[in-house]
Amino acid sequence: MTNTLWGIHMKEINSLAPIQGGFIGIGWPDMGDLSVIPANREAFKARLQETHPHSKPGAIPVQAGVLFRFICEMAVGDVVIYPSKPDRMVNIGVVEGDYAYVPQVDPTYPHRRLVKWLKHIPRADFSQSALHEIGSAISLFQVTSHAEEFLAAMQGQSTGAEDVDEESVEEVSTQVEESTEDFIIKRLKSKLSDFEFEKFIAHLLTCMGYHARVTQKSADGGIDVIAHKDELGFEPPIIKVQCKQTLDTVGRPKVQELHGAVETGEHGLFVTLGSFSAEARTFERSKPNLRLIDSNDLISLIYSHYSQFDPRYQMLLPLKRTYIPGPSLTVAD
Known part of the structure; x- marks a missing residue:
């Protein structure tokens, strides 16, 4: 399968609404209709700076990248992985629709795509390192390192993660510890x-x-x-x-x-x-x-x-x- 695998977080929306409504969405309502913005990253950055003048300079490229990927890079047939926190499920589906701007439906998450959800799998069925990958701090990101594991789950096959891999657990723990330590040092420095x-x-x-x-x-x-x-x-x-x-x-x-x-x-x-x-x-x-x-x-x-x-x-x-x-x-x- 050559379609791209995307991970997405929708933190400011009822976590089950995307499952019940068959969609995924992103925020930034002040951006307006993204389809009228020229299809290049610089144009998205310029529009973001215009609508969010108080954003930190370092955040502009990251946020613009999320918006650009959602409308310009994501395609019908791509696989979407959406972890919902309250029920501790990993939801896997396929993109079925092009970008749509629907502020009348939800002014908070007006940028949407239709999705056909195929599987709803408990988090415990995946390896710790796979869960760490889809725990990215970015709203929309490509899933690459553990693509095979998620695709196997989508197809109803065993993920091979029934027994927790000790090395995987240690790796994830180390990453969490190092991220926290980096945060502390950066704050004391800056x-x-x-x-x-x-x-x-x-x-x-x-x-x-x-x-x-x-x-x-x-x-x-x-x-x-x-x-x-x-x-x-x-x-x-x-x-x-x-x-x-x-x-x-x-x-x-x-x-x-x-x-x-x-x-x-x-x-x-x-x-x-x-x-x-x-x-x-x-x-x-x-x-x-x-x-x-x-x-x-x-x-x-x-x-x-x-x-x-x-x-x-x-x-x-x-x-x-x-x-x-x-x-x-x-x-x-």
């Missing part, structure tokens, strides 16, 4: 100034049980935060913290510079959004009063103390506790 990042680290240390304060920007001597256990800061150990809001690799010279500012009885802490070179790590191991915190360590600390964060930092990093598949354990474990 939403905070250097000084605000220092205040964030001071707040994290406060959540860990320390009294922490940010030094004066004009004369910090390379020390950005000072932390201590007692309220007045007289009792040892005193922790001098340097914060680097960089994604680059921090080398040994910068680490040595921090350690040079650490006096007897004090400790040094270097925090970065990036990583440390092998030479820097070797230097750390030779200094018992020095600790290096890279992006992975920082994320672990954020997870451990997130519940204690002030609301402003929970808004900066909007996370929720959830469960994802983990490695199987044996009785011996």
Whole structure:
């Protein structure tokens, strides 16, 4: 079968309405009739910028791509995969109609195509990696990696996913974890100034049980935060913290510079959004009063103390506790 397989999400509509009505649809009602727009991506981007002037520049090409694919690339005979969340079903059908603009039917989802739904299959019948593919954040996308699995299901054949593939589960779990970690680092990099990042680290240390304060920007001597256990800061150990809001690799010279500012009885802490070179790590191991915190360590600390964060930092990093598949354990474990 050479027809394209499409995945689609319709989050702002009654999830069962497309099944009952035999259609698929997308939003962007302000765009008007898409059929009058010249059939090229640049024209769709221009129209989107005109109707949505406050959209982020990076979102325009993605959204325009969805609209363009829906009207210009999708064709009668193509296969559509629509996961409906309330009943946890994967609905598979075939496109039967050309693009239609029907704002009188539903002003929220006025761009539609008729679909003949063929199969309604429980999500549990598919592999975890296949479910991950159709969980794309984009409204309309091509399904390629697991096309054979979905086609087999549409034809009533076994998908081969009755037994959960351990490697598949591990892959999906890793992808979820990495996506969350990327999100955290990007937010800390793009939403905070250097000084605000220092205040964030001071707040994290406060959540860990320390009294922490940010030094004066004009004369910090390379020390950005000072932390201590007692309220007045007289009792040892005193922790001098340097914060680097960089994604680059921090080398040994910068680490040595921090350690040079650490006096007897004090400790040094270097925090970065990036990583440390092998030479820097070797230097750390030779200094018992020095600790290096890279992006992975920082994320672990954020997870451990997130519940204690002030609301402003929970808004900066909007996370929720959830469960994802983990490695199987044996009785011996």
